[in-house]
Amino acid sequence: MIDVGTILGLVLLVCALLAIAQRRLAAGDDAFVKAIASELPQTQCAQCGYPGCRPYAEALVGGAAIDLCPPGGEATVQKLAELLPHNPRASAGLATSPAMVARIDEARCIGCYLCIEACPVDAIVGAPKYMHTVLRDACTGCELCLPPCPVDCIVMERP
């Protein structure tokens, strides 16, 4: 009896200590989401189906597929696979395209402000009824400004 009692007592003691430790060390996901987001290209293009890179990083922590990011390409998939070994892949290959930046044909811009509303990274400057222009250094090439433009004056080109 005494041997079983001793071992049980030991187990209960260890469990109690661990339960206390668990309270103290409640893990937050914030830092992990940040670490994953820093592996994403931050184009904010929403091609992954989430409204930006941080939302996708949050979804990744929740178990989303790791190969939904075309701007990042296979390199990003590799990195994510290292950090999230249990997340699935959605498909075998990932189509990637070369980096592009947007340019507004300033002569045709009517100053409608729609592209500025659409730009996720504040890379377009201008005011309503005045000409807009793209800050090339800030543009991530997400192409989200193309559909709203009523006069199709935005073109994508090599940086």
Add this chain to the structure above:
Amino acid sequence: MAELAAALVGSLLVNNFVLAQFLGLCPFFGTTQRYDTALAMGLATTFVLCLAATLCHMVYHLLLVPLGLEYLNIIAFIVIVAGAVQLTEMYVKATSRVLYQLLGIYLPLITTNCAVLGVALLATGKALSFIETLVFAAGAAGGFTLVMVMFSAMREQLVTRDLPQAMRGTPITLVSAGILALGVMGFQGL
């Protein structure tokens, strides 16, 4: 004092747990692809080893021996080791999720790292005093970390070498580990 120093050097180099006694080989091969994970693994194992060895020593001498239950030592030690590993895992997960992911399955596997249980069993078997147990554990843990770090540095270099196809990956890793163990054998005369 001199005896303690000799014991430290003995468990650190001469009887190095990984390369002379061949204990704890699975993290040695599993987590040494990268220097930073190897160092983290070494430190995590160091923590578990020292904590478990001292706790095991106390439980053995303060609980099991008075009650005449020495034959339960393995079960009792495993409970303590598992508890220490669980604590380490919680801590690593809370402080660095990235590191937690990189160490992956090898972190909970410290539980079955034979070096950890080995130190506890050897220390009680040799009837070492508390201080001696601590020094023995510190030496073993230091030796483990040292070898992990050394080997990861070697493996990072190996990746860049132009090796014959058949030797790439695991084969060259095993061969280099063997050569490293040969080197450590040189300390036997110390």
Add this chain to the structure above:
Amino acid sequence: MIARYLRPMQSRWCVEPGDVVRCGALLGSGRVRTHAAFTGTVASIDDERLELDVAGTEQIPSLDPLDVHSSRATVLERIEHAGIVGLGGGGFPTHLKLAEALRRGVDKLVINAVECEPGVHCDAALCEQFEPEIVQGIEALQHLLDAEVHITQGAATCPSRQAWQTHTLNADTPAGAERQLCRSIFGITLAADERPVHHGIVVVNVGTAHAIARALQGWPLISRMVTVAGENRWLAIGTPISSLLEGSSFRVGGRLSGQTVGGDAPIGKTTNAVEPAPASRNAQPCINCAACDVICPEDLPVAQLARLPRGNVEAAQRLAADRCIECGLCTPVCPSHIDVLTILRQHRHDVRHATTQRQAAAAAGNRFEAREQRRAVQSALREARRQERLQRRQRNG
């Protein structure tokens, strides 16, 4: 003759195929401007290059002359409009460099006439033939930056004035690189991520100073001094190298740091020398002699970098490949005839590219977060106003 122009980064062509351009006309604008050095017809344009069918080679200034004592902004704008880049080899846009120097404040202006590579002596010829312009250019820079002038020179003699300090250096490679100059003249060792401007120093090549003087006279940067197989010639930028030398491939740059280019390559803004391409050497496996490690002036782990397969950017970054100054000393010392410099160049390029991408991504992420926050605040305000209106309406009606 077909003249060719390569598109600089972050610039775009502003002419169409078929356009007739006069010498000095603007071909491309953006971060760096490109001007036609000939009169002719634009034959073809693509993403990388522009071809110009040359009709006349006579050069005429296309800008208005500018007084040296104009305002800083005017002089900077002229330097930008003349399309001037660092002619020592770096090719960094000079107006950006000077603007940063003005923003941070500098007190030392180094005019660099050290030519430390065998096979390059175009700056020596420039100093001999264009003394008044060089002096004028240095004075313009001094006026712009309000800094004390240091002249560094090697074998050649740079024009000088009493008030300027002249340093004659032993011109062993890489004595003329700016990090090395900071050490040898001022005793300042730059940290890995520092540039001279962080210590109040701006280093300008003597050719760039000359180009600035010419820009003030009304000339865009359309020609430069080039050492063509040992002989110094004043050449129009865009001139095909094949019209100067026989052969199907050429080495552009000095004998250490030069690069081999194809037969259709033109003289560019940073081309300081051209030679027929050297016979290629058969590379043998590395024997770990570490001769490259020993000779590297930046103390990089060259042998490790040379062994590293391309694509392992993380390892290259850890080995500080981005600190390579591309002096080229590592290639000739290699007993296995490995083209170490080319490998290092690739690693350096990869690491720098990855670093800029990471920084740009982080900045874009921050702007996205800021925008989200701003929009949240805006919608909360809108909601509050709506609630207020609703309450008022309920109270009134």
